[in-house]
Amino acid sequence: MNKGDRTASWAVRGFGCLTHPKISVASRAQREQSRRNQQYLGEEMPRFGEWDQARAREIIAAHGNLEGPVLPILHALVDEFGYIHEEAIGLVASALNLSRAEIHGTVSFYHDFRREPAGEHVLKLCRAEACQSMNGPQLAREFLNELGIEWGGTTHDGALTVEGAFCLGLCACAPSALYDGEPIGRIDRERLDSVVREARGT
Numbered sequence: 001m002n003k004g005d006r007t008a009s010w011a012v013r014g015f016g017c018l019t020h021p022k023i024s025v026a027s028r029a030q031r032e033q034s035r036r037n038q039q040y041l042g043e044e045m046p047r048f049g050e051w052d053q054a055r056a057r058e059i060i061a062a063h064g065n066l067e068g069p070v071l072p073i074l075h076a077l078v079d080e081f082g083y084i085h086e087e088a089i090g091l092v093a094s095a096l097n098l099s100r101a102e103i104h105g106t107v108s109f110y111h112d113f114r115r116e117p118a119g120e121h122v123l124k125l126c127r128a129e130a131c132q133s134m135n136g137p138q139l140a141r142e143f144l145n146e147l148g149i150e151w152g153g154t155t156h157d158g159a160l161t162v163e164g165a166f167c168l169g170l171c172a173c174a175p176s177a178l179y180d181g182e183p184i185g186r187i188d189r190e191r192l193d194s195v196v197r198e199a200r201g202t
Ligand code: FES
Pocket: 126, 127, 128, 129, 130, 131, 132, 166, 167, 168, 169, 170, 171, 174, 175, 176
């Protein structure tokens, strides 16, 4: 079974939230098609670009005229590079005529703005109330222990980063998670193990 078949199988087995099945399957299918196109061309598609100051300046300039541009800029930088590079703090501050402390404070406040490159795949486990009430904390603790990492950590092979999130809007499917931005409802050990296999391509 190749990786594309495994991924399709993973989605069809219903690993998306039951209330959002089409979102999950469609976006995964689109990404797989893009990945297949890249493989057809003999290329492996990186999820994020290498840090590039010139590219960062372009992104900042493209969002600089928005009202309240800090968050859109930071999100765009994470979309491009996967994290907020140290140099980006100064670039954003300078472009918006704000202090480095202000930008640093915003980056530190929001969990989405990680400061280090993530692994190849990112799993976000919800830590908010509805998921807590459905055994989310114990499930997450056992999972992290088994991987040998803590919150925000990346597996030794670089395949998977596990982060916490605070309500993914999937409370009806608690405990919930996002895998590379795609919803997974009613997570349990079997589903988490499948995520790890998927991330490692095994
Ligand atoms: S509390 Fe977990 S998705 Fe809302």
